Amino acid sequence: TNVLWSGDQQSMPPEVMAFLAGEDVRLDRALFVYDIQGTRAHLIGLAEIGIISDAELNQFKQALEDLQQVYASGEFVLDQRFEDGHSAIEFFLTEQLGALGKKAHTGRSRNDQVLTCLRLFMQDQLDELSDQVSGVIEQLFSMAEANQNTLMPGYTHLQRAMPNTVAVWLLGLAESLLDDLEHLNGLKKLLNSSPLGTAAGFGVPLPLARETSAAAMGFARVQINPVSTQNSRGKYELMVLHGLSYLLTDVRRFAWDLSLYMTSEFDFVGLQSSHTTGSSIMPNKNNPDVVELMRASVAVVDGAVAQVQSLLSLPGGYQRDLQLSKEPLIKGMQATREVIGLLPGLLGAVVFKKDHMRTAISPEMMATDQALHKVGQGQSFREAYLDSKQDHELVITPEDSIKSRVSLGGAANLGLELMKSRLEKLTA
Numbered sequence: 001t002n003v004l005w006s007g008d009q010q011s012m013p014p015e016v017m018a019f020l021a022g023e024d025v026r027l028d029r030a031l032f033v034y035d036i037q038g039t040r041a042h043l044i045g046l047a048e049i050g051i052i053s054d055a056e057l058n059q060f061k062q063a064l065e066d067l068q069q070v071y072a073s074g075e076f077v078l079d080q081r082f083e084d085g086h087s088a089i090e091f092f093l094t095e096q097l098g099a100l101g102k103k104a105h106t107g108r109s110r111n112d113q114v115l116t117c118l119r120l121f122m123q124d125q126l127d128e129l130s131d132q133v134s135g136v137i138e139q140l141f142s143m144a145e146a147n148q149n150t151l152m153p154g155y156t157h158l159q160r161a162m163p164n165t166v167a168v169w170l171l172g173l174a175e176s177l178l179d180d181l182e183h184l185n186g187l188k189k190l191l192n193s194s195p196l197g198t199a200a201g202f203g204v205p206l207p208l209a210r211e212t213s214a215a216a217m218g219f220a221r222v223q224i225n226p227v228s229t230q231n232s233r234g235k236y237e238l239m240v241l242h243g244l245s246y247l248l249t250d251v252r253r254f255a256w257d258l259s260l261y262m263t264s265e266f267d268f269v270g271l272q273s274s275h276t277t278g279s280s281i282m283p284n285k286n287n288p289d290v291v292e293l294m295r296a297s298v299a300v301v302d303g304a305v306a307q308v309q310s311l312l313s314l315p316g317g318y319q320r321d322l323q324l325s326k327e328p329l330i331k332g333m334q335a336t337r338e339v340i341g342l343l344p345g346l347l348g349a350v351v352f353k354k355d356h357m358r359t360a361i362s363p364e365m366m367a368t369d370q371a372l373h374k375v376g377q378g379q380s381f382r383e384a385y386l387d388s389k390q391d392h393e394l395v396i397t398p399e400d401s402i403k404s405r406v407s408l409g410g411a412a413n414l415g416l417e418l419m420k421s422r423l424e425k426l427t428a
């Protein structure tokens with residue numbers, strides 16, 4: 001293994017070396033392009049303060065571009081030859097540029113380097129995730145529009161409660177996803193600051209052009225204090241994972257409803273064969289495995305949250321423990337991206353069994369409407385409530401009841417216009 005720090009590598013047994021590296025090099029594959037981007041930004045800063053010349057900077061830029069290309073083509077493989085991605089970049093630069101390559105690490109530490117590439121990774125992932133989530137929200141909007149008049153029973157305690165519509169059920173998920181999107185936006189704002197230049201956690205005795213480097217990576221600002229910057233390692237990951245957990249908690253609830261409504265006992269929805277599986281023994285089965293795995297995915301993210309939370313029981317400053325926050329972040333992010341990426345296809349495969357849903361609205365579900373009708377005729381609510389408990393005289397149809405509910409955000413549009421304008425603001 002090529003390491004950057006040892007004078008006497010011979011003395012380290014391979015199993016100790018392997019323990020130090022762990023899964024790190026493999027995980028760094030997800031971060032490598034960001035590490036290249038961060039290195040480029042660092043070198044732009046070094047040129048500004050005269051540590052390297054403009055001509056040298058251009059040589060570096062060219063070599064980094066080459067690295068990006070051979071990495072993308074698979075010609076350059078990031079593997080156990082290197083301790084981590086950071087070392088691999090420096091070895092490549094030194095191999096390509098000779099003595100000049102040895103200047104690349106001037107004034108930086110792997111500590112601010114890893115913070116930087118993780119930050120860029122999280123930003124990109126959250127941008128892409130937000131796009132995916134907005135797409136799902138828009139799809140729910142149009143599904144709701146098409147099902148404004150599709151009635152279904154509403155439940156509390158899984159007992160029949162009041163009539164509802166498929167549109168209101170779907171928009172329930174849509175508005176929850178809008179909340180998640182707003183929360184992710186808040187995280188993106190927090191992540192939009194550059195750790196680069198804080199080095200090992202104490203700054204360096206060089207007039208580093210931190211703002212220039214930050215701008216070269218597209219960051220809005222720099223993280224100011226080096227101790228706080230170092231201590232944000234893992235904590236920002238935890239916040240992101242929490243955001244993913246909220247999102248998947250909403251998906252889990254919806255998936256639960258779907259799997260329940262798919263049972264023969266409910267029989268409200270069907271799922272096209274593109275999204276169901278069979279049984280190896282029971283020829284009759286049509287199973288919602290996709291829905292169930294979507295429901296389960298929050299467990300992966302919550303496990304990641306627990307792992308990072310447990311890791312962070314640390315004193316201030318860099319500790320190697322922090323390396324183990326990489327895997328839960330990447331894994332939690334991948335699980336979330338996969339589930340949200342599959343949602344549009346799943347939603348498209350859902351078939352609403354409108355007749356079954358409508359006939360499942362039994363007369364006693366109109367009792368609340370009946371009581372409120374009596375209130376309109378001058379009775380007190382409590383008296384009307386007691387009267388309506390026993391005899392169900394159908395004073396209003398479920399269809400009319402739905403139309404008259406102002407709490408749906410304006411009966412005519414189900415609050416759709418309000419939600420659409422919120423989505424527009426969140427994605428602006």
Ligand code: ARG
Pocket residue numbers: 024084110111114318320322323324326
């Ligand atoms: N792989 C390390 C990590 O993720 C990189 C930083 C190493 N820094 C150090 N001081 N040993 O934390």
